[in-house]
Amino acid sequence: MKPGVMATLWKIVQEKHRVELQPYPELRSHKMGDCSVIQNAVDFYLDHLSKLWILDSGTVDTLLTPQCTCPPKVVVLNMFFGKQVKTIDISSLSEPNSLLQNIAVEYTIVGKTFIYISDASRGSVLVHEVSSGSEWSVMVSTPTAGLQIALVKQPSHSMYIVRLHQRGIIELDTTALRRRDSLAPLTVFGEHSKPVVLLGADGHHVYFRHTECSDVLVWDTRLAFNASRLDNIHSAGPRLTTTAVAAVPLKPVLLVLDSNYQDTLNSNTPTYHKITFITNSFL
Known part of the structure; x- marks a missing residue:
């Protein structure tokens, strides 16, 4: 987002007395202007095969003087070997004014792999089928400043969508995306509550917070949505904001990332991060 940053994807290494x-x-792998490598990793998705799917917008210095160094793409890394194994050009799927924000990947029972990418400028989810290279877009909302997406697998294969500064969490069956259904049926939950920020999802949980509050809430999607009965699992603390929640595979543990992200955006204040490990029976 700002000049002078060497890379946009980093690995956290815990040494004996420091991180x-x-x-x-x-x-x-982050050389600016080299379109075979990462320019600006705006989001990523780690699948069950230990492949890391990275959404590279190709646009840098977005807060000050945005410049497009390369077309947008998806970069796939093998986490076992730390090697780049695939690059998928999505420039024909996007538009010059596209605001690409989130990525999710779904494997179907017939062996196909679908990439879903949110484009806030069009209020659409962009779909790319990996084996055939077929791609299309499905409109899910009006154009907005922010469009967040997350996948859950239970009770059905559903995508949950949040529009920045707008109320409600939208549920969409991903089969509608794979059918190229431009009139996909949508269900909206919490449309009478406060606007929310989507933080993450796992098998059957969605994690989010209200825009003016730092408390992290969890919704078990197997149960009916009730805004008054959501579990509060974490509070970021003074001057910190929770930006992401992720489940540790095969363990009842959550990783929660807090930072003074807003201060960094508004000034030259250094960014401070805090990672909290949460063990809870609801997982």
């Missing part, structure tokens, strides 16, 4: 950040998979 370090290392460019991932290596520094040369």
Whole structure:
């Protein structure tokens, strides 16, 4: 977002007495102007095969003087070897004014792999089927400043969508996306409550917070949505904001990321991060 940052994807390494950040998979994987590597990793998705799918917008210095160094793409890394294994050009799927924000990946029972990418400028989810290279877009809302998406697998394969500064969480069956259904049926939950920020999801939980509050809430999607009965699992603390929640695979543990992100955006204040490990029976 600002000039002078060496990389936009980093690995956290916990040493004996300290924590370090290392460019991932290596520094040369982030060389500006080299369109074969990462320019601006705006989001990523880690699948069950230990593949990391990285959404690269190709646009840098977005807060000050945005410049497009390369077309947008998806970069796939093998986490076992820390190697780049695939690059998918999505420039024909996006538009010059596209605001690409989130990525999710779904494997179907017939062996196909679908990439879903949110484009806030069009209020659409962009769909790319990996094996055939077929791609299309499905409108899910009016254009907005922010469009967040997350996948859950139970009770059905559903996508949950949040529009920045707007009320409600939208539920969409991903089969509608795969059918290229431009009139996909949508269900809205919490449309009478406060606007929310989507923080993450796992098998059957959605994690979010209200825009003016730092408390992290969880909704078990197997149960009917009730705004008054959501579990509060974490509070970021003074001057910190929770930006992401992720479940540790095969363990009843959550990773919660807090930072003074807003201060960094508004000034030259250094960014401070805090990671909290939460063990809870609801997982």
